[in-house]
Amino acid sequence: MATQMERGVPLSVLCPKFLHANSTSHTWPFSAIAELIDNAYDPDVSAKQFWIDKTVIKGQDCLTFVDNGNGLTYEAMLKMFSFGYSDKIAVNGLEPIGIYGNGFKSGSMRLGQDAIVFSKSEKASCVGMFSQSYLKEIGAEQIIVPIGVRDQHKASLKDILRYSPFKTQAELLTEIRAINSTCSTGTTGTRIIIWNLRKTSTGLTEFDFMKDCYDIQISSEVYEAINDKPQPERTTSSIPESEYSLRVRNNHTYYAMLTPCRGGTDQNTQLTVAQCTFQDA
Numbered sequence: 556m557a558t559q560m561e562r563g564v565p566l567s568v569l570c571p572k573f574l575h576a577n578s579t580s581h582t583w584p585f586s587a588i589a590e591l592i593d594n595a596y597d598p599d600v601s602a603k604q605f606w607i608d609k610t611v612i613k614g615q616d617c618l619t620f621v622d623n624g625n626g627l628t629y630e631a632m633l634k635m636f637s638f639g640y641s642d643k644i645a646v647n648g649l650e651p652i653g654i655y656g657n658g659f660k661s662g663s664m665r666l667g668q669d670a671i672v673f674s675k676s677e678k679a680s681c682v683g684m685f686s687q688s689y690l691k692e693i694g695a696e697q698i699i700v701p702i703g704v705r706d707q708h709k710a711s712l713k714d715i716l717r718y719s720p721f722k723t724q725a726e727l728l729t730e731i732r733a734i735n736s737t738c739s740t741g742t743t744g745t746r747i748i749i750w751n752l753r754k755t756s757t758g759l760t761e762f763d764f765m766k767d768c769y770d771i772q773i774s775s776e777v778y779e780a781i782n783d784k785p786q787p788e789r790t791t792s793s794i795p796e797s798e799y800s801l802r803v804r805n806n807h808t809y810y811a812m813l814t815p816c817r818g819g820t821d822q823n824t825q826l827t828v829a830q831c832t833f834q835d836a
């Protein structure tokens with residue numbers, strides 16, 4: 556490992572394996588999703604709506620999280636992909652939930668190996684990739700995060716096109732445009748796509764997308780594993796829905812209005828499973 560110095564003193568650096576280690580703080584997959592919802596709700600982003608979908612991109616199951624908040628600039632996305640940089644302040648009496656500068660990293664990497672973030676702020680559109688598979692494939696010794704704005708940052712864009720599911724600039728632009736097609740109001744927002752979703756030891760995704768097409772549920776296999784089976788006194792029907800249903804859980808946790816609705820394109824077979832409309836605080 557090459558030593559980097561600052562003032563002649565060695566810098567601490569992060570090994571890519573830390574991304575997985577850091578994600579293990581979320582034993583329960585819904586707490587990882589909560590990190591992404593909290594970020595959209597926080598006063599710096601101030602989203603009014605938030606959509607959680609399961610979609611298939613190039614044959615891969617993905618989770619998508621879209622908000623119509625303020626979006627991110629290049630600099631803000633770099634902070635989002637870094638650790639410990641949180642400078643949120645209360646706005647109009649709404650106290651921020653996020654304080655540690657870690658939730659996006661731990662939450663997204665708990666849900667899958669890789670994430671790509673498309674964002675539109677008032678100033679610019681940008682795309683960034685936060686990806687364990689990428690770091691592994693290139694043999695990275697430290698965490699590098701390709702971020703690109705339009706035609707600038709050529710090296711980043713090249714790596715995003717090579718290692719993400721999106722292979723052309725036109726495909727990236729389509730995803731950026733999708734932010735506005737999802738959001739009924741506003742022209743800014745952020746779309747996070749997570750792929751290489753975490754799987755159980757039997758090769759199934761830990762979420763059951765088939766049981767209820769308007770919901771994302773924790774599969775019974777994962778539920779039992781997390782709850783340290785066996786629990787003979789607990790039958791499936793006695794488990795509270797909020798423990799395995801994302802739709803019910805969000806309804807309880809965020810006091811949000813959840814409107815299940817279908818949407819999306821033929822190409823990506825998108826299914827909107829939960830739309831949260833945040834109520835004014």
Ligand SMILES: Nc1ncnc2c1ncn2[C@@H]1O[C@H](COP(=O)(O)OP(=O)(O)OP(=O)(O)O)[C@@H](O)[C@H]1O
Pocket residue numbers: 590594595599600622624625626627631634635636640641642643652653654655656657658659660745
């Ligand atoms: N959906 C989003 N839209 C715009 N900015 C976002 C979004 N999600 C995250 N960010 C930005 O990325 C930063 C990092 O998010 P992260 O969740 O890692 O940390 P945090 O929310 O500041 O603190 P905590 O670890 O307590 O959650 C946030 O401070 C916020 O500025």
Ligand SMILES: [Mg+2]
Pocket residue numbers: 590593594652653654657658659
């Ligand atoms: Mg956060």
